[in-house]
Amino acid sequence: MTKKKQIIFSSLLGIALLIVIFMPKREGEVESLDEVEVTDSTEVQEIVYKYGIPVNDYDVDYGVVKRNQSLSTILGTHGLSSRQIHDLGQRAKGVFDVRKIRGGQAYAFFSRKDSLATPEYFVYEADPRAYVVFRLKENYEVTIGQYPVSWKRKEVKGAVQSSLWNAMVSCDTDPLLAVELSRIFGWSIDFFGLQREDEFRVIYEQECVEGQDLPNFKIIGAVFRHADSAYYAIPFLQNGEVLFFNEHGKSLEGAFLKAPLDYFRISSRFSNSRFHPVLKKYRAHHGVDYAAPVGTPVYAIGAGTVIAKGYQANGGGNYLKIKHNGTYTTTYMHLSRFEKGIKVGSKVAQKEVIGYVGSTGLATGPHLDFRVFENGRPVNPLTIKSQPKEPVKSENLVQFNVLRDTIMNQLKRL
Structure with a gap:
């Protein structure tokens, strides 16, 4: 190469290098991997x-079981x-009794969005805490699911104007708490x-599932x-059981309940001369009538x-x-029916259900006629004395007193 050509080549090479060095970067061009900005054009779906x-993968059809639906x-x-339903019922054995499906309960069908609306799952709401999942394809699997349960701590303070139930409603509190207090x-x-x-003043916890309060309570303390x-009422664990005691450590539970049913009104009291609403004449009524549904x-x-056990x-x-x-x-009359398994000779426990309120026999409306006999003589059920159960044991008194003082102070601060 001649000297002249070398000079021309060198000049062109220098010009090219200058162009490369000072040329502006094109959009998206980077000099190192450190400058790379990672983006994802696909929106992440929860x-x-x-x-x-x-x-997300299914169309869901919600419904409610109708009366007498199976x-x-x-x-x-x-x-x-019919064959699929039979096979599914067979797979459910030992997991869930399909005969227990009852009216008023919710259910749901899940069908693939890309299918011909053929359901893949059927879910039955057995109760507020549990549901049953029926897989409707392949091996027809049946499983029980449980909702996570939580307990909300609550407090209520109020006064009775007409009834404890209405007082709870006025305090914006679940009125079934009144029934719980009547039991305690x-x-x-x-x-x-x-x-x-x-x-009344009550500190309690209420069971909650999926944001819904359930009628299940734990009483922390009440007055x-x-x-x-x-x-x-101070709850205290003794002999492996949580029982309620008063501030002196004496049991709130007596040998007899104060009443044979929960929280309904008295329609007629014990009397030696009461006007009978059916017979239209005066005669003794040696019992208490509790009006209830x-x-x-x-x-x-x-x-x-x-x-x-019988019928009059x-x-x-x-x-x-x-x-x-x-x-x-004791005698219990006008029952609509007896509890299953109750017969002459049956041993029953305190607070065990023995029957249900009705209006059988000589009655103008649904009520329970309850009578108490002391040594064969009728006595007023509202005035009988009931000996309390075992108090807090002496060896547990120190622990009980600490708990009692804490709860009573909390109740006072409400």
């Missing part, structure tokens, strides 16, 4: 699960054959004889002021043995008689 099933009728309306204080307080301005007396559970007020067309209708000890016997 997967939502219901009953453990990814809802699993077969529900599945049949969604295209399943039932040996000490006559909840059918509450007075205006009777006061009820009735007839110028204050009644405390048909089907209300009736309890044995104490442990004992059923000594009579022109008297007590369906009735039961229980012998508690050598002194006391």
Whole structure:
């Protein structure tokens, strides 16, 4: 190469290098991997699960079981054959009794969005805490699912104006808490004889599932002021069981319940001369009538043995008689029906359901006619004395007193 050509080549090379060095970068061009900005053009979709099933992948058809509907009728309306329904029922054995599907309960069908609306899952809401998942394809798997349960701590303070139930409603509190209190204080307080301005304070926890409060309570502490007396309820673990005691460590549970059913009104009291609404004449009424809806559970007020069970067309209708000890016997009349398994000779526990309120026999409306006999003589059920159960043991008193003081201070601060 001649000297002239070398000079021209060198000049062109230099110009090219200058162009490369000073040329502006094109959009998206980087000099190192450190400058690389990673982006994802695909939007991330959150997967939502219901009953453990990814809802995003399915069309969901919700429904409610109608009266007298069975699993077969529900599945049949969604295209399943009799053979498929039979096989599914076989797989459910030992997991869930399909005969227990009942009206009013919710259910859901899950069908693939890319399919011909053929359901893959059927889910039945067995109760507020549990559901049953039926896989409708391949091996027809049946499983039980449980909702996570939580407990909310709550407090309420109020006064009775008409009834404890209405007082709870006025305090924006679940009125079923009134029933819970009647069970705890039932040996000490006559909840059918509450007075205006009777006061209560309660610290409790309420069970919650999926944001829904359930009628299940744990009483942490309570006090009820009735007839110028204050009644405390302190829960304490003794003999492996949580029992309720007053502030002195005496049991709130007596040998007899104060009433044989939960929290309904007295329609007629014990009397030696009462005008009978059916017979239209005066005669003795040696019992207490508790007005309550048909089907209300009736309890044995104490442990004992059923000594009579029968029907009196022109008297007590369906009735039961229980012998508690050598002194006391109780009678329960006008029952709509008896509890299953109850017969003469049955041993019953205190607060065990023995029957249900009705209006059988000589009655103008649904109520329980409850009678108590002391040594064979009728006595007023509202005035019988009940000996309390075992108090806090001496070796547990120090621990109980610490708990008592804490709870009573919390109740005072409400």
